[in-house]
Amino acid sequence: NLFKSFYADCGAKKMGRKAHAYFAAYSGAELAGHSVIFRRNGRWIMDELRVKAEFRQQGIAKRLTEARLRYAVKNGAREVWYSCDDGNLVTICCHLRYGFEKVCPDKHRCSAAASHWYRLTITPALLKKFPELKK
Structure with a gap:
C-alpha cells in the first residue's frame, strides 16, 4: 500500500475519518507529500499534512x-480549520x-492560548490577497 509505506517511518496513526479530498505531491513516481481535507459538522478541516524529509x-x-484551501473555497467554505501541536x-x-x-x-472549554485549533475565515480581502486560492 502506497500510504502504508509512506508513513512507515513516523508512527502516525491511521486517519479515523474519511477525507473529502486527498492531495499528493510526487517526485517522479515517488510520493513526496500528502494531505487531506474533510468536512465535519459543517466545518472544512485540513489534516494529515506530511512531506518526506x-x-x-x-x-x-x-x-x-x-x-486544500482552493478546494474548500471552490466547494463553498466560509471557514477552514486545522489543528496542530504548539x-x-x-x-x-x-x-x-x-x-x-x-x-x-465552540463547545470546548479552553482559551485560544490553550487551544491547538486554528481558523481561517474566507473573505473577499483574503481572496484578493491570495488570488491563487480562486483558481
Whole structure:
C-alpha cells in the first residue's frame, strides 16, 4: 500500500475519518507529500499534512496547503480549520501566512492560548490577497 509505506517511518496513526479530498505531491513516481481535507459538522478541516524529509524546504507543504484551501473555497467554505501541536512551528508559520488565527472551537472549554485549533475565515480581502486560492 502506497500510504502504508509512506508513513512507515513516523508512527502516525491511521486517519479515523474519511477525507473529502486527498492531495499528493510526487517526485517522479515517488510520493513526496500528502494531505487531506474533510468536512465535519459543517466545518472544512485540513489534516494529515506530511512531506518526506528529503523533499522538505521545496515549497511542497505550501502547494499542498494552497490546494486544500482552493478546494474548500471552490466547494463553498466560509471557514477552514486545522489543528496542530504548539511545537510544530513550521506548520504554524505555513498557515499563519494565510491569516489563520488560533481559536477555541465552540463547545470546548479552553482559551485560544490553550487551544491547538486554528481558523481561517474566507473573505473577499483574503481572496484578493491570495488570488491563487480562486483558481
